[in-house]
Amino acid sequence: MCYYNGQKVSKTEFLKLLQLEKALKDFDFLNKELSTGFDYSLNAVVRPKEGEIDFDIVQMEWGFVPAYIRNREQLGKMRLGYKDSAGKFHPPLTTLNSTAEEMLKPGKIYREAALKRRCLVLSSGFFEWRHVNPLSKKTGLPLKATINYPYHITIKEHEYFYMAGIWQPFIDTQTGETVDTFAIVTTKANPLMEQIHNSKKRMPTILPDELAYEWIFGELSEERIQQIGSYQYDYREMDACTISKEFRASLDPTAPFAYEDLPAFELSL
Amino acid sequence: MQKGEAFKIEVNELALEVTSHIVNSSEIFRIVFSDTRPPLVVIESLTNGRPFWTSVPQGRQKEAEFFGKLIEEKLKK
Structure with missing residues (x-):
C-alpha cells in the first residue's frame, strides 16, 4: 500500500496515478507508436527519483553506452563496427538489450546499472520477426530460404505496459554532451514468443x-x-x-496485415 | 482524447465547465472555474477497493473530493 494525496491506495493504483500525472504534463511525448531500436532514438522511460517513492518520465537514448566509451566517435565505432590501423575488423556491439541471466556476472558492462x-x-x-521456412511443394520438406513475417505484440487491455x-549516463568528453541511455532487459521467450521470435527465442x-x-523502488539483492x-x-x-513488411515506413505501423501463406502457430495455447 | 461534450455545473456563485478525457486508458475530468482559481483535474480512484475522488497532480484533495462528487451527481442525472 502507498499514499496518494494522503489516501491509502494499492501499488498498482499509485503507479497509475503517478503515470497519469506525468502523462498529463507531457502527453505528446508519450504518444509515439514506433521505436525500432537501431535508430538509437529517444524513448519514454520511467526513472525513480533518488530517495523518494516517486518517479520522472524522461527521454533516454535506446542503446546502452558502456562506461569505457568516451565520445560519440568511439560510440559510432562500437555501434557500427570498424577497422583498426592494422586492418582488423572489429564487429559492432549491440547494446539495445541486456540478457537478464547474464547482466550481473562480474565484468559485464550492465552489472553496475542493474x-x-x-x-x-x-x-x-x-x-518482432518470425522466420519461416516454407515447405517444398515437391518434397514436402522445409526449403532453405527463410521468409520473415513481422508481428506487433501487445498486452491485452493495456494501453501502455512496462518493460524492465x-x-x-553518457558524457561525451570532447563536446560535453550528456545523455542518459538504456537497455531493455530480456528473458527467455514464453510459449507465444517462442513461436514468433523463433530464431533467438527471447522476449523483453x-x-x-x-x-x-519493486524493480524501480525496491532495495533488491542480486538474486531478486x-x-x-x-x-x-x-x-x-x-x-x-x-x-x-513495410511497417517501418507506414503511417500506421501497427495496422493488421494478413499473410495467406503464413502457417498457424504450432501451439496448444 | 476528449470524450463527449463539455458540461456545466453551478454551485452557489461558482460555475464549473467540465470536460472528460481519456488519458492512459483512464477517464479524467478537467474543471475550469469561473473564479480565479486554476483549472483542476480530478479522477475517481480506489482506496481499499472503495472509490474516492482525487486530484492529478496531488495537492488539491479537498477540492477534488468536493467537485468530484458534484460531477458524479451530474453524470447520474
Whole structure:
C-alpha cells in the first residue's frame, strides 16, 4: 500500500496515478507508436527519483553506452563496427538489450546499472520477426530460404505496459554532451514468443505493476534482480498480430496485415 | 482524447465547465472555474477497493473530493 494525496491506495493504483500525472504534463511525448531500436532514438522511460517513492518520465537514448566509451566517435565505432590501423575488423556491439541471466556476472558492462540504475521502459507494443521456412511443394520438406513475417505484440487491455530496463549516463568528453541511455532487459521467450521470435527465442521482460514497482523502488539483492529481470509474462495475456513488411515506413505501423501463406502457430495455447 | 461534450455545473456563485478525457486508458475530468482559481483535474480512484475522488497532480484533495462528487451527481442525472 502507498499514499496518494494522503489516501491509502494499492501499488498498482499509485503507479497509475503517478503515470497519469506525468502523462498529463507531457502527453505528446508519450504518444509515439514506433521505436525500432537501431535508430538509437529517444524513448519514454520511467526513472525513480533518488530517495523518494516517486518517479520522472524522461527521454533516454535506446542503446546502452558502456562506461569505457568516451565520445560519440568511439560510440559510432562500437555501434557500427570498424577497422583498426592494422586492418582488423572489429564487429559492432549491440547494446539495445541486456540478457537478464547474464547482466550481473562480474565484468559485464550492465552489472553496475542493474545493481544501481534500474528503470521502466514505457511501451504500447513491440515488434518482432518470425522466420519461416516454407515447405517444398515437391518434397514436402522445409526449403532453405527463410521468409520473415513481422508481428506487433501487445498486452491485452493495456494501453501502455512496462518493460524492465537499466540505464547509464553518457558524457561525451570532447563536446560535453550528456545523455542518459538504456537497455531493455530480456528473458527467455514464453510459449507465444517462442513461436514468433523463433530464431533467438527471447522476449523483453514485461513486468506487471507489482513487480514494476519493486524493480524501480525496491532495495533488491542480486538474486531478486535476476528473478525479476527473468520474469516471463503470461502469454495468455498477450496479443500478437501480423503487420505489413513495410511497417517501418507506414503511417500506421501497427495496422493488421494478413499473410495467406503464413502457417498457424504450432501451439496448444 | 476528449470524450463527449463539455458540461456545466453551478454551485452557489461558482460555475464549473467540465470536460472528460481519456488519458492512459483512464477517464479524467478537467474543471475550469469561473473564479480565479486554476483549472483542476480530478479522477475517481480506489482506496481499499472503495472509490474516492482525487486530484492529478496531488495537492488539491479537498477540492477534488468536493467537485468530484458534484460531477458524479451530474453524470447520474
